[in-house]
Amino acid sequence: MAGRKQSEHMALMTVRNLSVGYDSNPIKENINFSIGQGDYLCIVGENGSGKSTLMKTLLRLQKPLSGEIMVGDGLQENEIGYLPQQTDVQRDFPASVREIVLSGCQGRSKNRPFYSRADKQMAAKNMERMEIADLAGRCYRELSGGQQQRVLLARALCATEKMLFLDEPVAGLDPKVTASLYELIARLNQEGITIVMVSHDIDAALEYATHILHVGKHIFFGTTEEYLDSENRKLFLTQEGGMQDA
Amino acid sequence: MLEMLSMYLSYPFVRYAIIVGVLIALCSSLLGVTLVLKRFSFIGDGLSHVAFGGVAIAAVLNLTNQMLIVLPITVVCAILLLRAGQNTKIKGDAAIAMISVAALAFGYLIMNIFSASSNISGDVCSTLFGSTSILTLTKREVLLCMILSIVVVVLFILLYNKIFAVTFDENFAKVAGIKAERYNLLIAIIIAVIIVLAMNLVGALLITALVVFPALSAMRLFNSFRSVTIFSAVLSIVCALAGILISILAGTPVGSTIVAVDVLAFLICLFAGKAKA
């Protein structure tokens, strides 16, 4: 696809002068950042600021309006795992946990109609990893929100060992479940998986992330330490920090 | 009653009708689950009206094999409707409503103006609600129906896992490298083929029932995609078989009887599901 080539740079993904939006109306312009191997990048910003749109553009679900997204460091296109914001279809979908986790293996078994033994072992391993092995036969629509997110995370892990994109994984979860999900994600990051996460939870972002991308009136990109000193954070906190960081 | 049944079954045309009926019921239920879950069932409805328009054209052209014209028209419209459904600007459901009523109106108009037949309203009625033509199938038509059904079933089995992935979460599937558009297109084409096949059995207006009811019934009772798919296929076959036999014995219209049995089965599943919960 146009606008995307292998870079010599040692980053998994490098974004240069990117504009994202719908039908040639840019929502955000001039986005520049890069994601290195093992990073934990949090994308923060207000509702409607274009975080999900940016993430979909990075995942090639929609075309960039302009600019470049370069993929490098040996990252194959189907080696990305994605945890989308949940859709209505999924809420009443009759499917077992095992079926959903297994479907994450599709990327590697593209030309085979059925799952191999290796695929099944992979699914079992990732259910263990997400501590949902005992739920394997259960119906997805009957699980709690936190359990559902773990299922989708296990599915994403079947697709990748390198890079995970998470769009608001803790939306709608209670504080305790949220905390355990964050711990789980942090553990995956320590195991070497690069994390890119959209989040509203600035506290958690500051605690876990190595890098912050703030999309707002101004776009900030830098390490978490740099973000703490930046003007942007103050702007962000005066706008909506009242409820999160009093 | 059994003797009467065995007497009817000794006629080849009755056996043909049963074979074709069961095959069509099987095919339509397999994709029903996907259509319902993807909120595509209205596409099936729109397409059946398009197929009616196709039949009208074929009737006017006096074609002996209507399938030759109805199938391509319906497939093309399936692709167009799918595109419309994905377009964010024109509302997909509005586009479908437009195409389906237009096809219905023009179909009737064409039949009225050009048809040489003396019994137009009879022709229209049988195209819309299914005719006794299922009892007058020739060996060739039965063979064609069998081949198309086998193709549909084999494709479905081979693509089962991909269809699941694309139905459950299209964006995830795309990120994982599955060509989701290609599968959506294939699903639309298969639907078009099924609808054209089912026209013979239940008629244009009742096809959606054949697609939707078994899937909805199964979803009341079962919790995994595989069990829902298998149960809806079995249920659909049983209902079609029961419907055809009842209609032969009681002399009722084939299509409406099958659909009535499907509705009844759905109600039973609904209550069984409530009782289970």
Ligand SMILES: Nc1ncnc2c1ncn2[C@@H]1O[C@H](COP(=O)(O)OP(=O)(O)OP(=O)(O)O)[C@@H](O)[C@H]1O
């Ligand atoms: N399919 C679409 N077509 C046109 N505009 C859209 C579409 N989806 C979203 N938008 C618009 O794009 C803007 C950014 O939306 P986006 O979903 O990226 O925001 P977000 O930062 O993820 O918000 P949230 O925090 O609520 O998830 C919004 O103003 C929205 O109205």
Ligand SMILES: [Mg+2]
């Ligand atoms: Mg969002």
